[in-house]
Amino acid sequence: MADKTILRALAGETQKTPPIWMMRQAGRYLPEYRATRAQAGDFLSLCYNPELAAEVTLQPIRRYGFDAAILFADILLLPQALGADLWFVTGEGPRLSTITEDKDFARLGGKDDIHETLNPVYETVKILARDLPEETTLIGFAGAPWTVATYMIAGRGTPDQGPAHALKAENRALFEQIIDLLTQATIEYLSKQIEAGAEVVKLFDSWAGSLKGEDFDRYALQPAKKITSALKARHPGIPVIGFPREAGDKYVGFAKATGVDCVALDNSVSPEWAAAHVQIDGCVQGNLKSSHMVTGGQALVDETRAIVDAFANGPHIFNLGHGITPDADPENVQLMIDTVRGR
Numbered sequence: 094m095a096d097k098t099i100l101r102a103l104a105g106e107t108q109k110t111p112p113i114w115m116m117r118q119a120g121r122y123l124p125e126y127r128a129t130r131a132q133a134g135d136f137l138s139l140c141y142n143p144e145l146a147a148e149v150t151l152q153p154i155r156r157y158g159f160d161a162a163i164l165f166a167d168i169l170l171l172p173q174a175l176g177a178d179l180w181f182v183t184g185e186g187p188r189l190s191t192i193t194e195d196k197d198f199a200r201l202g203g204k205d206d207i208h209e210t211l212n213p214v215y216e217t218v219k220i221l222a223r224d225l226p227e228e229t230t231l232i233g234f235a236g237a238p239w240t241v242a243t244y245m246i247a248g249r250g251t252p253d254q255g256p257a258h259a260l261k262a263e264n265r266a267l268f269e270q271i272i273d274l275l276t277q278a279t280i281e282y283l284s285k286q287i288e289a290g291a292e293v294v295k296l297f298d299s300w301a302g303s304l305k306g307e308d309f310d311r312y313a314l315q316p317a318k319k320i321t322s323a324l325k326a327r328h329p330g331i332p333v334i335g336f337p338r339e340a341g342d343k344y345v346g347f348a349k350a351t352g353v354d355c356v357a358l359d360n361s362v363s364p365e366w367a368a369a370h371v372q373i374d375g376c377v378q379g380n381l382k383s384s385h386m387v388t389g390g391q392a393l394v395d396e397t398r399a400i401v402d403a404f405a406n407g408p409h410i411f412n413l414g415h416g417i418t419p420d421a422d423p424e425n426v427q428l429m430i431d432t433v434r435g436r
């Protein structure tokens with residue numbers, strides 16, 4: 094375990110070559126992913142099929158030798174396990190039943206009712222813990238309560254999270270019940286992933302950037318702190334990565350305030366700024382713009398080198414600033430890896 098480069102970075106070690114993995118590294122830009130997804134039938138069937146979900150998790154490890162594998166699943170499986178309806182519309186994205194009033198919330202189950210639905214996910218983790226190369230770190234994940242709540246309230250992705258902000262303004266008690274349930278259920282969900290063999294867990298707060306002022310503290314920072322401290326109490330030493338995407342200035346102090354071991358950065362902050370203001374508190378992850386995986390060329394090489402250099406004096410895990418997109422060229426991923434590893 095001591096030799097796993099990702100775990101060393103998370104423990105605060107500065108390494109000459111930063112370890113690397115990529116958000117959405119198992120995804121539609123890879124022909125082998127598209128083939129396995131077709132075999133599964135659809136995206137959710139793939140998520141709930143342990144053998145095939147493990148297979149797509151392993152594909153980018155075989156092809157590229159990333160230092161970490163991230164469990165193949167989705168942040169919206171948890172609301173489904175709590176009783177929300179969930180389906181994916183091809184070419185558009187997720188759809189869920191909505192929460193607009195107290196009776197919608199009352200339909201949902203409790204934090205301990207999730208495991209029957211999520212059992213296949215734990216099975217996927219077990220297969221991966223057995224089959225991954227010994228140097229590869231297995232990362233489990235969940236959505237952060239605010240981000241998951243935005244989908245549960247609106248019933249779909251929204252550009253400005255308007256429906257969730259509206260519910261927060263109009264019925265704060267209901268909104269806070271949703272956040273509390275998700276906080277407790279996320280602790281149970283991640284705990285089971287850790288028991289099954291996840292060595293690190295990551296909390297995706299993709300819409301943290303739309304929480305302003307006190308709301309950021311209440312609904313991004315406090316839930317991350319509760320989840321992190323509960324997981325560390327149950328599983329001493331478990332490393333946690335927080336990703337309050339587009340938090341901007343609020344990245345500063347996020348690790349100290351929540352107890353996460355690493356802060357993942359999106360590409361809207363400059364690596365030089367983040368080295369000075371965020372990496373001073375510990376490990377950071379990021380933050381190459383994912384569009385470089387589409388465009389490639391010298392700009393990809395230059396920007397990759399600039400990020401490695403900016404974070405060279407502290408613990409760093411190289412990654413994109415957000416997930417790789419389906420139109421990316423697999424060759425550009427190899428070019429990024431070769432550049433980071435200096436070949």
Ligand code: CP3
Pocket residue numbers: 115116117118119120121130136163164165166167168169185186187234236250297299416
């Ligand atoms: O990173 C990984 O490779 C692990 C697997 C993973 C997926 N989704 C697989 C997926 C992870 C960590 C997620 C997280 C996730 N899911 C987030 C947070 C991170 C982020 O991207 O901001 C969010 C907001 C979701 C919800 C979600 N899932 C949306 C909005 C969509 C549709 C958008 C799209 O890219 O199509 C998904 C679908 C999804 N989740 C796909 C994958 C590989 C594509 C589905 C397909 O194969 O058709």
